[in-house]
Structures are given as C-alpha cells and as structure tokens.
Amino acid sequence: MLDISLQLIVNGISLGCAYALITLGFVLVINAIGAVNFAQGDFVMAGGFLTVILAEYVIADNFNAIRASGLIILPLVLIGMAFFGLLFSMIAYKPLKNRPPVTVFISTIAMGLIIQHSINAGFGPEPQIGPALISSGTITIGTLTISKQQISIILSASFLILCVGFLMNKTQLGRKLRAASQDSEMAETIGINGPQCISITFSVAIALAGAAGLLLSNQFFVTTSDGGLYMLKAYIAVTLGGWGRLDGAVIAALAIGLFEVIMATLVSYVVAEALLFAALLLVLLFRPSGLFAEAIQRRT
C-alpha cells in the first residue's frame, strides 16, 4: 500500500514538473507583456511533435540509430522551440505592442489555431509516441519499483527550472529581463533594449513549453488537440500561485500534477478535472489574488 502511494506521488510529481515548465513559460510572458499567451499549450504539443520528428525521421534515418533517446533530443528541441518563440513574438506580439493587452490575447488564440490545425493537417489527429528520456524499465529500491522515465522527467525538469531560476536571478541578462518586464519604458531609459528582452523572454517561454512537450510525449503521447488543456492547467496554476509569481506558479503546477494523478487513480480523471475547475472558481470567488499574493500590483 505504501509502495503504491509512493509510486503515485512520483507519478504526480513528474507530471507536475512538466506542468511547472509550461507554467513557468506562461508566467514569464505574462510578466513581460501583461498578456496571456493562449498558444502556450499548442507549443507544448508542437514541442512533442518536433521530438517525434527528430527521433523518428531525422536521427533514426541519418545515423542508423534504432531510436534516439529523449535526453539527446532535448537540447535540439530547446533550440528549435526557442527559434519558434522568436518567430512567434515577431508575428503575434510585435505588431500589437502598443495596443491593449486584450488584442494580444486574440492574436495568440489565432496563432494557437494556426499551429494546432497546421500540424493536424500534416500528421492527422492520431496520437504519436515520443521516445523515452533515457530508457524504459524500472529501478527497484528495496520493495519499491519506480520507472526510470518518471525519475528522469523529474530530474531534467528540475534542472531546467533551476536553470531558469539561475538565469533570472543570478545573471545580468536575467536582471535586464526582469527590469524590462517591470517597466519597459523605464528600462529603456537606463539602456536596456526592451523589445529585445521581450523577444528573449518569448524564446525562453516557448523553449520551456517545447521541453515539456518532449517530457510528456512518451507517457501521454502527442495529440494535436492536447494544447488547450495544457494551456488551461498553466493558466490555473498561475492564478492559484499568485498572478505573476514564478515561485508560486511552480509550486501550484506541482500541486496540480499531484492532485490530478492521485484523484484520477482514486476516483476518475473526470472527477479530478471537475474538482480542479471547481477549486479554481472557488479561489477566484474568495481569494481573487491567488493563494499567494499577486506579484504585479496595479499602478494607479
């Protein structure tokens, strides 16, 4: 019994870690431009497809390898998705930067539609399966059996989260990014290139989404219609974690992953989803600033 519950917790944390990557990217964009990126979930799905393409076609065909492992593909996916992030910010954000945030909401909804249905047109709606991170199989510690995939997801996601934390808090680039998010005009007056910072933020955010897509692609498959749900989870995590807070978002995403896995196993997936939304509505009703305080104070 204890083993089963420990196994559940590991599963929950690994799903939560993937959610945390998605949410982290989501909240970085919110802080940078004050708008929600509705396409974030579709970029998770796109990252999954990029993984499948790289693993199945590019690497397998050219290097005669049987199937490349996820860990080797991860840097490629990060770079590829970062490039897509740049492109995305140029198309969906740059032309609208002086308009009200709600127009960016709409443009990202449009981009999400384009991404989802273009991939759907190319690959069809059938689920694709991505490679395992290192290898499938399990580790046995005493009486406890844990799959290697789960452990490697948790490790690689934690590594990426720490990287983002290091980037934002310890590097000069991170300081610039934060300054530009807080007050773009003010940052420009002290010599920070605001638009460039926003583009970089977009690439980091989309790269994180792509990484999450890779991590989820083996266990949960990749389906073109998945994007919306991933985006919703990130949106909920940001709300529960305190609008604009990176730490709160990561904690909330982990909690959502755990909650989902445990409830889905004990009761059913539908109940888990319904309870999650119910919890969200209750939080919005009674504590509209999230469980933790909001990071962004409204300026009057």
Added chain:
Amino acid sequence: MSSLYSRDFIVTLIIVLIPLCLALNADSYGQRIMTLSGIYAIAAMGYHLIFGRLGALSLAQGCFFGLGAYSAGLIGVHFELSFLTCLLFAVIFTALVALIIALPVLRLESHYFALATLGIAQVALLIAINWTEVTGGANGTYGIPQLDLFGMELSSSNHVLIFVWFILVIIVSLTFWIMRTPFNYQVTLLKDTPEVAASSGIDIGRWRLTFFIMSAIFGATAGALQAYTIGVVSPATLEFQVMVSILAMTVIGGKNHPAGAVIGAILLTHLPEWFRFLETHYLIAYGVALLCTIIITPSGIFGLFEKFIIKNPAYDLKILPSKENKSVSDASSTLLEIQGLSKTYGGIKALKNLNMTLQSYQIVGLVGPNGSGKSTLINIISGLQRQDEGTIKLDGSFIENTPSYKRSNRGIARTYQTSLRSSGLDVYQAILACSTNQHNLKHRDNQTHAILTNSRLTSKTGSMVGDLSAADARELDLCMALATEPKILLLDEPAAGLSSAEQQFLSTKIRQLAQSGISILIVDHSMDFLLPVVDRLICLDQGSVVAEGTPAEVLADPKALKLYFGNSRV
C-alpha cells in the same frame, strides 16, 4: 442625434437583408449554409455586446451556445412541445446559468474573467460528455424534431432560412434598442475609460451584467436553432472551436458594430466553401484571417467600411435661451463634510485624520508638495479609492461607502490629472454620455448644446476625442464633468498645459460656475492661476492640513510658506 442612430440601424438592416434576398434564390445547399450563417450571426451578436462593445473577454459564448442547443434539444426530444416553447425554456435556463456565474466572475479583472469563463465552459463540456443518461454522452442525442411554427413544420430549407433570419432581424432590433442613444455612447465611454465612466455616474456593474446575460440569451437562441436545424446535439457544440469561431466572426466582421457580427458570420461560414482545398482544416484559415484582422484593422471589415464610407456629420449648435438663474440664495451652506479621513498605502500614510468642509458658492484651492495626499483626497471623495477610516457627509448623509457612480448621481463630479480619453467618441457624444442625471433624450441633447456653447470647443463638436490637443482635452474633461450637473466639482490640475489666454477663460468659467452655487475644489501647482480665483486655500503636507484660510491668510502663514516656497521668500 437620433438621425445618426437610425442611419446605423438602416445600414445594418440592409446588410442583413441583401444576403438573405440573394440566398432565397440559391439551391438548398446554399440555403443551408446561409441558415448556418444566420445562426452564427445571432451568437456573434451576443458576443459583440459583451466583448466588442464592453471589451470583456468572455470565453463562455460557445458554452452558452451549447447550453442552448442541449436544453432546447433535450426538451424537444423528451416532451412534445413546440419549438418556440423549447426555445423559451432554453433561453431562460441559459440566462439563469449566466446569472449564477455572473455574480462571482463579473467583478474580476480581465485575465481572470477570461479564465473563469473558460473554466465554466470546460465544466459544461465535461458534464455533457459524462452525464450519459441525460445528454447521450460523447455521441450526443439524435432525433430532435424539426423546426415548427404555430403547429406547422418548417420542412423546406427555404422556410428554415427565412425563419432563422427573421429571428436574426428581431435580435438585431433588440440589440439596437438596448444600445439606443445615449447608452451607446455611455458603453463606449465605459469600455475606453472605466474610471471616467464611473465618476460620470455610469454603473459599470449594471452594464456588465446586462451584456453578459444578453450574450447568454443570444447564444442560447443560436444554439437552440442549430440543434433543431441539424436534428442532433453533441458535445461538439460545447467545444472550444465553437467559441473560437464566434470570436473570429465578431472580430473579423467588426467587433464594434452589430453589422460586423452579421458580416463576420456570413464570411466565415462560407469560407470553408471557398477554400475547399483546406478540407476539414479550414480553422487554419480562420486563424490566419483573425490574426491579419487584429493586426491590420482591429475594428474589422465594418470598421474599414465606416472609416472610408460613412462620414459623421458636424453638429450645428443650437442657440438656446439662456436659463435664468434659479433663485440665488446667497447663504453659502456646507455641502461636503469630511471627518477623520485616513488612508495608508503599505507603510506610507497618505492621509492622516483629515478634516475639511466644502461650501456652496465657494472655490477652494488645495495645494501642497508632491505626495502630500492631494490626489488621494480627490480619489477618495469621488469614490475611486476607499478610505481606511473616516466619514464623508454629502448634504447631510454619509457617502463614504457609496460606489463612485452613485456619488456622481448625487452631485460629485471630477476631472483627472491626465485626461483619460475615450477614442471611440466625438466631443458631442462624450458630453452627452455623461448627462446621466437627465432622463429624457431631448433634455440631454439641450444640455449638451448649452454646455458646448459655453465652452472653447464650439468649433470642435464633431472632432474625435482622441484627436483633441491636450488643452482642448482638458476643456472637454470639464464639459463632461458639468454634464453630470454637479453640486461639487473636483478639478485635478485643470490649468496644466494651458496657455495664459486659456487659463484666463478657465478662471472666468470657474467663477461663473461658483456663482451658480456649485462648490469647487481645485488642485493645482500654478499659484498664478490659483490665487486670484479661489476664495479659500487649504495647504496639505504629508496627509494633514497645515494651513487653511483666505489666500492672504495662508500666504502669511510661515509654515505654509516654508513648505511651499522653501526658505526663500517669494
């Protein structure tokens, strides 16, 4: 200006009727597509109200559509009732659902509002898929009866088309009735500058609720029609795709006008026909069209049409017989009494136990260094911010917990330090929107003309507000404040950026207003402007009154002098 309004209505009716007439001669397939256009136009009409006109990003319109389809469809399958009865049930049910969810979500900021409405839509979808006994689960429910009207089945595609578009005409008329002058201007003001709208006596909550419920009613009507025309209701009607389609129609057609919803719906339902090579992937085209519209022409196709083809006429100002002054009682009475007002931001005390009164017929100047609490005081009196402690008495009754718009209705008006300008209105419309204490359109019109005649804006009545110079915008702010017929007028730096001639005009105007009995509070840094015009001067520092009296008395007070002019003598 009802002519402008009826012209709009006629243009919209033409846009509805031309495609309908063309479709009457089409084959039955073409007619079915046009029926679908009409259905989506109804749903988009509702979305145009909540999103286009009010700017609230609701993501529940697809959910309302689906709820309407399910409730009408299931009643139709299980009970032998006429379509109109089922429609009535569906509309009432959906409106009730909207009312229940409106209470918690309507006050949320836009990003939470979007999420909450999206969450509700997801819950509805989950219920539809999993409550199999009632909804039929993932396969949905088949065998919904055909449309009928007074006992007659509408079996030919021609009849169905006419019936759906007849309902569309009713919906269009209803929309225009809701948005009749001056409410159309008030809603625009509300969308662009909510603070100004609130301090002009416009109740944000009421409009949000009205439009949210209307969007639900229109969405449910469309959903019910959809279920009856195709005979099936399935979870697909609740999926996010429906929501995105309605959103794309509203934005591409033109979100600021009912005609836009109709144009968008016709275009996007026909788009898969025109781009057949896209097969089932036509949503790519929706996405591209939506993206291009929002980047190139955010007011959509109808917005372009309006910009290049429809020209707004200039207004001829009526010369009205000047109203004789009401019996002027010279006795100045206390209008506003503030006691023990305190406000803290984080650790900073912006106001400390402040006491103050404002008298009718009197002009009070409020001075003090930056951060002394002047703007906070004005914000609290007008209800934009709430005090931590203290009372505010207006005409003998306490108003410190009254919302901003009600304070405006009771006679408190204000201007803002930086003009907050509504871009979608011209000068005349902006002033008319603020005449919230007049209930008759003719009176509102006359009052607006009177205010404009006495302003510097007589030659700019038809200019768009966004095109005004900074000085003219300040004059407009004052005109809008006066349109609410205030007893107390709070002016936040009214002379900033004005030339000396314009300042002179303003001083004279302020004096005249005071002579008509209005109590005026002016915050300004320019002593040259302030000293000659005010009767009384209040000097604030760090949230407390340090000196008070006639300008001469305050200028003689060493504390005030030191504070305001430093140690050097004037």
